[in-house]
Amino acid sequence: ELEVAIKVVVVGNGAVGKSSLIQRYCRGEFTSEYKKTIGVDFLERELHVREEECRLMVWDTAGQEEFDAITKAYYRGAHVCIIVFSTVDRESFLAIERWKKKVDAEVGGVVTCVVQNKIDLIDEACMTPEEVGRVVKELKLKLFRTSVKENFNVEAVFDYLATRYLEK
Numbered sequence: 002e003l004e005v006a007i008k009v010v011v012v013g014n015g016a017v018g019k020s021s022l023i024q025r026y027c028r029g030e031f032t033s034e035y036k037k038t039i040g041v042d043f044l045e046r047e048l049h050v051r052e053e054e055c056r057l058m059v060w061d062t063a064g065q066e067e068f069d070a071i072t073k074a075y076y077r078g079a080h081v082c083i084i085v086f087s088t089v090d091r092e093s094f095l096a097i098e099r100w101k102k103k104v105d106a107e108v109g110g111v112v113t114c115v116v117q118n119k120i121d122l123i124d125e126a127c128m129t130p131e132e133v134g135r136v137v138k139e140l141k142l143k144l145f146r147t148s149v150k151e152n153f154n155v156e157a158v159f160d161y162l163a164t165r166y167l168e169k
């Protein structure tokens with residue numbers, strides 16, 4: 002049986018939880034220590050969707066995101082994209098549209114969604130649910146609220162993206 006290979010790119014400001022999301026999904030691990038991502042290209046996980054075996058290759062950014070300097074090689078051949086922001090980082094929320102434009106400029110037609118991570122810290126939120134709703138509606142992107150820390154709603158993000166990709 003042929004396996005579908007899906008390249009997933011994960012973008013967003015630094016420290017929003019991108020590497021944590023990838024580690025959680027692909028390895029079932031979480032660490033509260035903040036380590037700048039270095040050297041890793043991607044992690045993999047098998048997923049069964051609509052009677053198809055998918056191999057998700059989930060790419061990490063190697064910590065280049067602060068300078069908006071994620072290289073073309075990172076985006077090349079991407080099929081789906083996750084834009085992550087943090088519930089406790091307003092700058093990361095305000096950057097969603099910039100990331101969307103960047104992705105669109107580098108690679109056309111990728112299935113994209115937005116992840117509001119660190120939802121466990123909702124009591125300290127730096128944006129209202131209405132503001133978030135407005136932005137994702139404007140950009141026509143589906144929103145997932147996750148806590149990578151609490152392992153809440155992480156699987157749903159990847160299930161959605163793989164399903165949408167296979168529908169195309």
Ligand code: GDP
Nearest residue numbers: 015016017018019020021033035119148149150
């Ligand atoms: P990246 O720079 O976007 O790759 O962010 P990291 O994955 O390195 O995470 C930055 C910090 O946020 C780390 O200390 C993580 O442990 C923490 N973190 C990640 N996800 C969550 C979450 O859902 N809730 C909380 N409270 N902390 C998180």
Ligand code: MG
Nearest residue numbers: 019020038064
């Ligand atoms: Mg990282």
